[in-house]
Amino acid sequence: MIDTHVHFWNFDPVRDNWISDDMKIIRKDFSPENLTDPYNQLHITGCIAVQASQSEDENHFLLKLAAQNEIIKGIVGWVDLLNPNLDERLNYWQNHKIIKGWRHVLQAENRDFMLNPAFIAGVKQLKKYNYTYDLLCYHNQLEAIIQMVDQIPNQPFVLDHCGKPDVKSQDLKTWTENIKTLAANPNVQCKVSGLLAEADWQNWTEKELFNCFDVIFEAFGPERVMYGSDWPVMLISRPYEDWFNLVTKYTARFSEAERKLIFTDNAKAFYGV
Template sequence: MIDSHVHFWNFDPVRDNWITEDMGIIRNDFIPNDILSTYQEIGMEGCIAVQANQSESETQFLLNLAAENPVIKGIVGWTDLKAENLAERLKHWKKFNLIKGWRHVLQAEQDDFILDDRFAKGVKTLDKFGYTYDLLCYHTQLKAIIKLVDKLPEQPLVLDHCGKPDVKTQALKSYEENIKTLAQNPQVSCKISGLLTEADWLNFTEKQIFSCFDIVFKYFGVDRILYGSDWPVVLVSRPYTDWFNLVQKYVAQFSEEDKMKIFCGNAERFYSLTVLSS
């Protein structure tokens, strides 16, 4: 099994100001050793380390961690996708085989950033280098994301955290309409991750989570869904294993072959992982 979405950081209260006081449990350092025992317990073989900070030093930090921690099977880094010298920077990073793709924290941007032609041009450049792109957004940004995706018919894309639906209120009508439209693009996959932090952290219900799963599985299907934990962010709500067990319960309805796709095969294919031992 592969966890397609984890983060590592050395906590800095200024740089990491998105980690607010009420998220106290994750206002700490998190490195691969902190997750290894949990992975061993549940049989998780490796992970994709995803950028949390908007800097190339973040990409190098993840590379340094991966050099010492083989549990990291791939990296989704950050580079300035609007930069004039983007191709030059990608050529530099291409020397590191563990870098599989890139991400920008679009949830912190306005629609004009998402729809900027320079940004679309930058994402389109990734395909020339064999890179993927992770789409991180709130459900309120999905219409803009759809317009962006329409410009990128050849670029492999994955929607992080199911597009962050409104788990709390369960106002999912427009969300479902947008997911249906987005999923019509065959180059787009979806990560089932991050939903607990969109819910009432302490009082969410299984039904609330599963209603969101119902939508993404309906439109993306088992061939384009990747399991992810969003660890350590998930810890603001529940321990890692609580999330893992919740996903396991939902996918019990599927065949063993389909479960293998969700927990391993789809991530292996999307991120071109070639380092699995089994």
């Protein structure tokens, strides 16, 4: 089994200022060694390390970790897609085959950034190098995401954290409509990950999360959904095992072959691991 979404960092209060005081449980260092016990217990054999900092230094940091830890099967790094010399940078990173794709923290950007022709041109260059692209956004940004991906045919995309629905309020109507529209694009897949951070951290209910799962699995089907944890961010709510067991419980309704897609095969095919 592959966990398609984990982060590692050496905590820096300035760089990592998005980790607020009420998230103090994750205001510290996290390394692959911290995943050894839960992964062994749950028979998870590998992960995709996703950028948490927006610099090319982050790529070198993750590459060093991957060289020391076989559990890292692929990296989603960061590169400046607005860089006039982007092609040169992508050609450079081609030397490191474990880098499978790229991500920018679009949730911190506005609509104009996502639909900037220069940014879209940057994403279009990824296909030349067979790179994937992770889409990180909030539910109220999905309309711009839809317009963006529709302009970039044949590029493999994956939506992180189900597009961050408002789990807490359960106001899911517009999010549901946009998820259906996005899923109509065959180039887009979805990670069932990250929902604990969008819920009431201590008081969420299984039903609230399963309501979101219902929408995702109906829209994308098990053929285009992959398991991810968003560790260690999800620790602000529950231990790793709780999230894994929740997804396992929900997916028990699917066939063994479909569960293998969700927990293993979709990730292998998408990220080429």
